[in-house]
Amino acid sequence: TQLLEQSPQFLSIQEGENLTVYCNSSSVFSSLQWYRQEPGEGPVLLVTVVTGGEVKKLKRLTFQFGDARKDSSLHITAAQPGDTGLYLCAGPIYTGANNLFFGTGTRLTVIP
Amino acid sequence: GAVVSQHPSRVICKSGTSVKIECRSLDFQATTMFWYRQFPKQSLMLMATSNEGSKATYEQGVEKDKFLINHASLTLSTLTVTSAHPEDSSFYICSAREAGGRARSYEQYFGPGTRLTVT
Numbered sequence: 364t365q366l367l368e369q370s371p372q373f374l375s376i377q378e379g380e381n382l383t384v385y386c387n388s389s390s391v392f393s394s395l396q397w398y399r400q401e402p403g404e405g406p407v408l409l410v411t412v413v414t415g416g417e418v419k420k421l422k423r424l425t426f427q428f429g430d431a432r433k434d435s436s437l438h439i440t441a442a443q444p445g446d447t448g449l450y451l452c453a454g455p456i457y458t459g460a461n462n463l464f465f466g467t468g469t470r471l472t473v474i475p
Numbered sequence: 476g477a478v479v480s481q482h483p484s485r486v487i488c489k490s491g492t493s494v495k496i497e498c499r500s501l502d503f504q505a506t507t508m509f510w511y512r513q514f515p516k517q518s519l520m521l522m523a524t525s526n527e528g529s530k531a532t533y534e535q536g537v538e539k540d541k542f543l544i545n546h547a548s549l550t551l552s553t554l555t556v557t558s559a560h561p562e563d564s565s566f567y568i569c570s571a572r573e574a575g576g577r578a579r580s581y582e583q584y585f586g587p588g589t590r591l592t593v594t
Contacts, residue, residue, distance in 0.1 A: 396582075405586050406568070451518060463509075468518040
């Protein structure tokens with residue numbers, strides 16, 4: 364059983380559309396991070412959410428941490444081809460842990 | 476700042492040989508580095524946690540004698556895949572935590588990855 368389940372697993376949309384990616388767990392996380400990874404490259408950190416209910420915005424990307432800190436969402440408005448990539452959520456395995464546990468990933472393709 | 480490099484970026488080796496992958500933190504000191512493996516179209520799986528000057532901690536199911544990790548300095552960790560086989564072919568990614576300083580305890584900086592192909 365995966366600690367962090369992401370949905371959908373694959374998403375293909377037209378440029379200009381909006382989308383939401385979900386990261387769910389039955390466990391409470393002290394924080395969650397979102398990464399984007401392009402083929403052949405390492406993940407790049409987009410945001411870290413720490414407080415339950417927290418909302419962070421990064422240009423067209425809106426990240427939310429669930430009130431109970433068990434889930435998070437990433438919403439992209441007016442998607443662009445440059446948003447194409449693998450989106451990963453990740454969190455420390457336990458509070459204060461050094462290492463991260465990664466979600467199952469969502470592969471997004473934005474078609475021009 | 477907070478740049479992590481890996482070398483080589485791609486390597487092809489024959490079955491039975493050993494391959495060393497380097498992970499360097501270029502502008503910060505890393506007390507802890509992590510090694511991940513990623514199979515095609517899958518997420519990252521943590522292999523081991525490497526602490527400077529001490530033995531690495533391996534995740535369940537990862538053979539420590541096959542994947543040798545050395546973290547000899549605060550800026551360098553190496554992963555050696557010994558007696559490689561085709562099933563070891565994968566994308567290996569390292570990350571590093573900064574010692575004290577600006578990073579929050581859970582933040583890691585990732586390298587660009589190394590594509591290993593064993594023929």
